[in-house]
Amino acid sequence: MTAMKAFWRTVGRDLQLALRQGMDSFTAVVFFVLAVVLFPFGVGPEPAVLARIAPGVIWVAALLASMLSLERLFQLDYEDGSLELLALAPLPLEAAVGAKITAHWLTTGLPLIVAAPVLAVLLQMDAAGFVALVAALALGTPLLSLIGAIGAALVLGARRGGVLLSLLVLPLYIPVLIFGVAAVDAAVFGFAVRPHLMVLSGLLLAALVLVPWVTAAALRQALE
Template identity: 60%
Template sequence: MIALLLRDLRLAVRAGGGFGLGLAFFLLVAVLVPLGVGPEGGTLAKIAPGILWVGALLACLLSLDRIFALDFEDGSLDLLATAPIPLEGAVAIKSAAHWLVTGLPLTLAAPVLGVLLHLPGNGYLWLVASLALGTPALSVIGTFGAALTVGLKRGGLLLSLLVLPLYVPTLIFGAEVVKRGAAGMAVEVPLLLLAGITLGAAAVLPFASALALRINLR
């Protein structure tokens, strides 16, 4: 399984659409919002938690269609389905690889972009914490959507339509953690809800994704 993880990391870097594209998109969001809204620090500080989380969510969405696409095209997905390791384990590894090349770089870069949006000082720790806790859920949910649409021509739009409604709870609670943290308020409730979403998605969706892959490979 470690070999599969390393293979997916290499493919993500070589095939493009990995952390470079996601980071570039995240940076563009942080730069364009002040140009559209205005440079007033007070206004930017109010909307910074939501903007940063929306940017991270959309950046994760960019590379979802590549999770299974390359394996489906070269036949590797059929081999994974018949390999000794459970297909559910292979799906979990692919979700982890997607998070390592997308979610983790976005989490590490978020404080720098928070400066551009005048995020209050108290919010930086909670921004990193919420993204570190919430972006794995984005990868797992996105992997489920990619499994449903694997093999479809031009399935990227359908994938986005399927995944975005499932992303909404993570977005709401992730932004709420940053908002409350920046205001000096208690963050335990949204943080626990965010953790619950991530743990629930990680526990259930690999099995659903594996089932969807088996159906699509028949």
């Protein structure tokens, strides 16, 4: 019971920090919108072309936007000593990691899900794919935060960690990208969406179980 309370307090503290730092937490969604908006300029305003590439463009932009904010997930806490105090709190470090990932998803993943349908309209995506897009993002963005957390913990203390982080994390994002785009494409072309969403759910469940342990181990290593 107390562990649950401590978990939500840690989530609350990270949300409070994100809100106080204002623009910082909105960088991800602003980047997401800008990156997608650039595509009609790049490939031309042809509706058929835009509609065809819309799912892929939205997903790739979501991947990059989510990664943009990952570096700060543990870095600031590591530099100012807060991470040591979290590691010494009665709450298990695994739970504290879970709390930080939850807060990261609430401040970066959730705004992406809200912004995505608007961008889909902008790219003239077939309306049949909207529900699948939101469903796939709802399963996929937590997965991005979870997988990214491992990378963010592993690069702690490394110089130029941001570049290293993208090298580590982007290859691991590929399955999320494949099944996320496939779900939307399936909906647009009238195939079954369910199998793709089931795969994403499976990946999400596996990550929920494994990631806190792996990340906590990496953090302990960084604190040694």
